[in-house]
Amino acid sequence: MTNQEILEAVGAAFPDGILGHGEFREDLTLLIRKEDLLRIAGFVKRDLGFDLLIDILGVDHFRAAGRFEVVYNVWSLLHKRYLRLKVPAEEEHPVVPTVTGIWPGANWHERETFDMFGIRFEGHPDLRRLYMPDEFEYYPLRKDFPLMGIPDSLPLPRR
Amino acid sequence: MALDTLQRDGFLTTRLDEVINWSRKNSLWPMPMGISCCAIEMMATAAPRFDISRFGSEVMRFTPRQCDVMIVAGTVTFKMAKVVRKIYDQMPDPKWVISMGACASSGGMFRSYSVVQGIDQFIPVDVFVAGCPPRPEALLQGLMELQRKIAGDRTIGRLLHGEPIRIPAPALPPAQSSMEGLSS
Numbered sequence: 001m002t003n004q005e006i007l008e009a010v011g012a013a014f015p016d017g018i019l020g021h022g023e024f025r026e027d028l029t030l031l032i033r034k035e036d037l038l039r040i041a042g043f044v045k046r047d048l049g050f051d052l053l054i055d056i057l058g059v060d061h062f063r064a065a066g067r068f069e070v071v072y073n074v075w076s077l078l079h080k081r082y083l084r085l086k087v088p089a090e091e092e093h094p095v096v097p098t099v100t101g102i103w104p105g106a107n108w109h110e111r112e113t114f115d116m117f118g119i120r121f122e123g124h125p126d127l128r129r130l131y132m133p134d135e136f137e138y139y140p141l142r143k144d145f146p147l148m149g150i151p152d153s154l155p156l157p158r159r
Numbered sequence: 160m161a162l163d164t165l166q167r168d169g170f171l172t173t174r175l176d177e178v179i180n181w182s183r184k185n186s187l188w189p190m191p192m193g194i195s196c197c198a199i200e201m202m203a204t205a206a207p208r209f210d211i212s213r214f215g216s217e218v219m220r221f222t223p224r225q226c227d228v229m230i231v232a233g234t235v236t237f238k239m240a241k242v243v244r245k246i247y248d249q250m251p252d253p254k255w256v257i258s259m260g261a262c263a264s265s266g267g268m269f270r271s272y273s274v275v276q277g278i279d280q281f282i283p284v285d286v287f288v289a290g291c292p293p294r295p296e297a298l299l300q301g302l303m304e305l306q307r308k309i310a311g312d313r314t315i316g317r318l319l320h321g322e323p324i325r326i327p328a329p330a331l332p333p334a335q336s337s338m339e340g341l342s343s
Contacts, residue, residue, distance in 0.1 A: 132273075133238055140272055149272030154237035156281045157244035 001079045003028040006048060013043055019088075029084040034096060037087050041072070041102050044085070049078040053099070056109035058117035062143040067091040068119055072099065089119055098124040116141035175315050183227070183253070184309040185215040187302070190226035190250060192243060194233025197260040197292040201232045204295040214302055223249040228305065230298070231282075234262035235275045247282050255309070257301050258284045261291040 006028055017036035022029045032040050044050045054073040061067055068089040075082055089096050098121040099106045110121040111130040118139035138145055193201055204211050211217050220226050223246045258278055261267035264287045266276035288301035
């Protein structure tokens with residue numbers, strides 16, 4: 001299955017679901033609408049055979065429109081190739097539907113993305129922070145977070 | 160001579176401090192607080208080539224209640240600091256701390272929001288060992304420095320005067336985070 005065939009198959013099933021596409025080192029990237037994420041993700045898993053979720057990550061573009069982006073890297077054990085799905089999320093309330101119902105392994109990836117970028121995953125079964133303490137109030141990988149952190153935001157034990 | 164008689168009968172006169180400190184410094188049981196790669200060098204220090212048992216410290220105990228010295232070997236994050244402190248609190252007095260390597264001593268190369276920039280911000284440290292990671296010889300030298308420190312302790316004097324076994328170190332000013340980097 002070539003990238004062109006993947007693109008055509010998704011395009012045929014979701015005529016206005018694809019906002020853009022690109023190719024890097026022979027891997028296809030699809031920029032898709034948030035509303036279609038669940039249906040497209042289910043389609044590429046069930047009908048195109050992308051059955052293994054490799055990673056989910058966030059991107060902070062630090063620009064006025066479309067500040068955040070969530071990236072899904074999926075792998076097909078059948079076709080032995082990658083597919084990358086990108087979903088934009090707005091700055092004020094970045095919310096994206098969870099894909100844990102499609103790839104259960106998304107659970108901790110989405111928790112990590114929530115922890116680092118503050119992107120909420122609607123419908124996630126257990127959306128807690130993964131790395132930082134629960135009472136931490138900031139999102140460290142956002143571009144407006146200072147490198148050395150916010151003073152006194154992470155309490156130390158008394159000496 | 161009276162001294163000859165004493166020695167012949169198996170007596171020896173000394174100061175109590177000397178005996179106590181001598182026994183303490185030659186049986187320092189470590190708590191191996193191996194958090195990252197420094198722990199590999201700490202294990203090498205315990206292995207036959209460098210052989211930490213030459214200094215009486217071969218008994219690495221994984222329960223803090225049987226330990227005398229905590230070797231903090233690795234990067235301590237803010238989240239881990241609570242754990243390190245809790246283990247330190249569970250060790251019985253007298254107790255000492257060796258900060259092994261750049262990360263534990265100063266944050267090392269992790270100049271970042273998540274890493275404590277030096278464990279002396281939340282536990283008292285007796286010996287800092289430099290290196291990234293320090294070679295086993297360096298850790299052994301740190302141990303010998305600690306032994307030298309214990310040998311000079313006024314153990315009985317403190318006991319008689321009701322002084323605490325561990326003298327609390329002066330409080331440091333709170334760590335300042337510089338707003339460098341990507342802040343706008």
